[in-house]
Amino acid sequence: MARTARLPPGTAGRCILSLQCSTGSRKVIDMTNTSARRRKVPATLPFGSVSHATMRPEDLIPAFLDASAPGVLRMSKADRATWHTLNAAWARLQAEGAKGKSQDAFCVELGHDTVEHLFDLLGSYCPPYADFGSHPGDGSDYGVWLTEDLDGCFDGLRVDDTADVPAGYTGEVLHTSDHGNPTLYVATRGRLRCIWALV
Numbered sequence: 001m002a003r004t005a006r007l008p009p010g011t012a013g014r015c016i017l018s019l020q021c022s023t024g025s026r027k028v029i030d031m032t033n034t035s036a037r038r039r040k041v042p043a044t045l046p047f048g049s050v051s052h053a054t055m056r057p058e059d060l061i062p063a064f065l066d067a068s069a070p071g072v073l074r075m076s077k078a079d080r081a082t083w084h085t086l087n088a089a090w091a092r093l094q095a096e097g098a099k100g101k102s103q104d105a106f107c108v109e110l111g112h113d114t115v116e117h118l119f120d121l122l123g124s125y126c127p128p129y130a131d132f133g134s135h136p137g138d139g140s141d142y143g144v145w146l147t148e149d150l151d152g153c154f155d156g157l158r159v160d161d162t163a164d165v166p167a168g169y170t171g172e173v174l175h176t177s178d179h180g181n182p183t184l185y186v187a188t189r190g191r192l193r194c195i196w197a198l199v
Helices: 032-040 057-067 077-098 103-123
Strands: 016-020 026-030 048-051 130-135 138-146 157-159 171-176 182-188 191-197
Touching: 048 057, 057 077, 057 103, 057 138, 077 103, 103 130
Parallel strands: 157 171
Antiparallel strands: 016 026, 048 138, 130 138, 171 182, 182 191
8 A cells, every 4th residue: 555655865856656565664665766767758759860871671560669669659559559569560570580481472461462561650659740750851760750841731820030929829830040940830829839849
C-alpha cells in the first residue's frame, strides 16, 4: 500500500512514494527522475533525415524501427503493439536470411510489407504540416520534411514579426523570418507556444 511519506529537507516538489514492505519495513522511492524522463520523450518525430543513400528494405527497416522505438517516441498503446509486432517480424526475417535464404526472396516475402507498415506508423507521428517520406530533392533520403503545400493547407495567422500577433488571438501562427525560415506557434489569447522551427 502506497502512502505519502514525510518529505526530508530539500525534497519539496519531488515525487516521493512510501511503500510498506511485507517484512514490515518501509521503502521510500523517489520517482522524480522517472517522471521527468517520461515527460521528455517526444510525441512527434523531429524534422530531418532518418535514412539516407539507400532504398533497400534491409537498410530502411532497422533505421525506421530505431526512429520509432518505444522510449524514443511516445506512442499510443496500439502503436507500441504494432511496433513490437514489426520488430519481431524484422528479427524473424534476419534469422531466415542468416539461414541462407536468397536476398531477393528475403525482400519480396516480407521486407517491403514491413517498410510500408513502418511508413504508416512514422507518418502518423509527424509534426503539424510535415510528412514522412523521401526528400523532394533526393529519393533515397527518407525522413520528416515540411509539406510542399504549406501555403495551400495552412489557414491560420501569418506574420513577419511575432509582435504582430493580436493580444487576444487564439489559434495557429506561422512566422516567417527575413531569411524565409518558418516557425509554427500556437497562440492562446495572444500567448505564443512554439511547436517547431526550421532554420
